[in-house]
Amino acid sequence: MSHSLATRRSWFEATARARLAGLLDPGSLTEILPPAQSQPSPHLAQLDLPGAFDDGVIIGCGRLAEKTVFVAAQEGQFMGGAVGEIHGAKIVGLLRRAVKEKPAAVLLLIDSGGVRLHEANAGLIAISEIMRAVLDARAAGVPVVALVGGSCGAFGGMGIVAKLCSAILISEEGRLALSGPEVIETVAGVEEFDAKDRALVWRVTGGKHRYLMGDCAMLVDDDLAAFRRGATEFLAGWRESAPSLASLRSRQQVLENRLAAYGALRDGLQIWAALGVAQPESVPLLDRDSLVALKEGLPT
Amino acid sequence: MKLIDILDCLFPAGHAVDVANSVITGQAETAQGTAAVLGTTDAAAIDHAMALALADFILDTVEQHPGRPLVFMVDTSGQALSRSQELLCLNGSLAHLASCVDLARRQGHASFSLVTANAVSGGFLSFGLMADRAYALADAQVRVMDLRAMARVTKIPHERLVELAATSPIFAPGAESYVRMGGVEAIWPTASAELLEQALLVALQTAPVTDQRMGCGLTRGGRQLAAGVAKMVQNTVLGA
Numbered sequence: 001m002s003h004s005l006a007t008r009r010s011w012f013e014a015t016a017r018a019r020l021a022g023l024l025d026p027g028s029l030t031e032i033l034p035p036a037q038s039q040p041s042p043h044l045a046q047l048d049l050p051g052a053f054d055d056g057v058i059i060g061c062g063r064l065a066e067k068t069v070f071v072a073a074q075e076g077q078f079m080g081g082a083v084g085e086i087h088g089a090k091i092v093g094l095l096r097r098a099v100k101e102k103p104a105a106v107l108l109l110i111d112s113g114g115v116r117l118h119e120a121n122a123g124l125i126a127i128s129e130i131m132r133a134v135l136d137a138r139a140a141g142v143p144v145v146a147l148v149g150g151s152c153g154a155f156g157g158m159g160i161v162a163k164l165c166s167a168i169l170i171s172e173e174g175r176l177a178l179s180g181p182e183v184i185e186t187v188a189g190v191e192e193f194d195a196k197d198r199a200l201v202w203r204v205t206g207g208k209h210r211y212l213m214g215d216c217a218m219l220v221d222d223d224l225a226a227f228r229r230g231a232t233e234f235l236a237g238w239r240e241s242a243p244s245l246a247s248l249r250s251r252q253q254v255l256e257n258r259l260a261a262y263g264a265l266r267d268g269l270q271i272w273a274a275l276g277v278a279q280p281e282s283v284p285l286l287d288r289d290s291l292v293a294l295k296e297g298l299p300t
Numbered sequence: 301m302k303l304i305d306i307l308d309c310l311f312p313a314g315h316a317v318d319v320a321n322s323v324i325t326g327q328a329e330t331a332q333g334t335a336a337v338l339g340t341t342d343a344a345a346i347d348h349a350m351a352l353a354l355a356d357f358i359l360d361t362v363e364q365h366p367g368r369p370l371v372f373m374v375d376t377s378g379q380a381l382s383r384s385q386e387l388l389c390l391n392g393s394l395a396h397l398a399s400c401v402d403l404a405r406r407q408g409h410a411s412f413s414l415v416t417a418n419a420v421s422g423g424f425l426s427f428g429l430m431a432d433r434a435y436a437l438a439d440a441q442v443r444v445m446d447l448r449a450m451a452r453v454t455k456i457p458h459e460r461l462v463e464l465a466a467t468s469p470i471f472a473p474g475a476e477s478y479v480r481m482g483g484v485e486a487i488w489p490t491a492s493a494e495l496l497e498q499a500l501l502v503a504l505q506t507a508p509v510t511d512q513r514m515g516c517g518l519t520r521g522g523r524q525l526a527a528g529v530a531k532m533v534q535n536t537v538l539g540a
Binding site for chain 2: 030032033038042043046047059061085086088089090092093094096097100115117118119120121122123124125126127128129131132133135136139154156157159160161162163164176177178179183184187188192193204205209210213215243244245248249251252255256258259262263264265266267268271
């Protein structure tokens with residue numbers, strides 16, 4: 001069921017509020033700590049930088065296909081969706097609340113470069129608190145799902161948080177990684193990673209590559225309705241299992257095998273060829289449905 | 301101080317620790333019995349291989365020595381910066397390591413980490429900050445980024461950051477800031493068997509531990525907002 005381009009509403013281009021409006025059942029969002037009840041970051045004020053009353057993240061409770069879900073949506077247009085003291089505490093508070101109230105899921109609409117450097121220490125500790133809170137929610141039986149498709153992607157500590165979730169739903173436009181290409185270029189040189197080569201950046205960190213490698217559970221179109229359908233479909237077939245030695249052992253094996261097989265490669269094209277894709281150079285041009293079909297045909 | 305000297309000071313009753321590819325794994329004797337000792341040395345930039353070696357050792361400990369405490373030694377300059385590492389989703393391997401530390405906690409393994417030299421961003425997040433508590437030696441460097449690099453990225457003049465760092469634990473690099481923020485429990489003036497035994501006793505007596513760091517940050521005056529905001533989010537009556 002593919003939508004024509006004319007009826008698509010881009011997730012990538014939407015604001016955090018518009019994403020929530022498109023994702024949840026209409027009118028179902030109740031925001032927790034809405035702007036009228038909160039304060040902007042005093043740490044930014046101290047640096048004479050403008051703040052935002054929601055500190056760049058909207059949190060609340062809503063419904064997805066009539067199930068109660070908690071949501072946190074980062075606003076990439078405010079300081080790159082970066083995590084500061086208030087921003088982080090809102091997400092941690094929401095995840096802790098989920099442990100008690102057991103919603104059907106917590107949906108993290110990640111759009112973030114990671115730690116907010118202007119509040120560096122508070123941001124780093126907050127990310128580590130989010131990490132533990134995600135794992136606590138999952139251990140309490142509440143799935144935590146990351147939705148990645150915004151202009152800032154999921155980088156730095158938020159890239160780690162995304163990979164701690166039950167699953168990641170990503171669009172082709174979404175990016176998922178640890179260090180940004182600019183950081184690698186600055187430290188290791190342009191030969192190592194040319195951050196201006198957008199096609200290369202997508203072949204290394206982009207949604208299609210992450211999906212082909214099995215790092216994301218679902219690839220969805222860059223469309224509000226597609227994210228809504230994807231999240232609904234994922235949750236319908238998912239039961240969160242308790243953390244176990246066996247599951248981490250098998251994950252360990254997968255990661256070790258993959259490092260042995262592909263550890264020396266430097267481009268998505270090389271990996272896709274090694275995965276058995278007959279025409280790796282065609283991957284960037286494939287639409288979503290064709291890519292999903294391609295992955296299904298690959299030996300895993 | 302060399303790793304071997306630190307280990308000798310911490311574990312005078314004996315230790316058997318291997319170092320391979322900057323990854324420390326082994327066992328040490330304490331008054332509370334044998335502890336698993338693991339972590340990184342030489343300001344390791346954590347890559348897939350290191351993260352997986354640590355994760356594997358944790359899973360072995362959980363399987364073969366139920367309840368054995370974990371002592372993490374932290375000396376990391378952050379995550380490895382390379383295209384190949386990112387291509388294989390380095391954040392995924394660090395998340396896997398963090399999940400293994402978390403599993404150990406849930407299975408009743410007390411843990412704490414000791415920053416011996418450097419603790420920087422991704423490397424620190426994946427295991428040092430996942431332990432129940434973190435401690436740091438007095439001369440340890442704990443930070444996200446140094447102030448010069450921070451000035452470059454934030455476009456705030458270096459002098460201004462230096463000036464603010466004198467009063468703001470929010471972004472001043474250093475173990476002392478992390479103590480005030482609640483991220484580090486205490487600073488050890490030196491690597492000492494006595495302090496290690498105390499930390500181990502605290503860890504064993506209070507496990508399993510819930511995340512107390514926001515509260516500590518508030519009582520120590522370093523993080524004034526986080527605890528209150530999180531509490532408000534938890535307690536707000538919906539639809540009121």
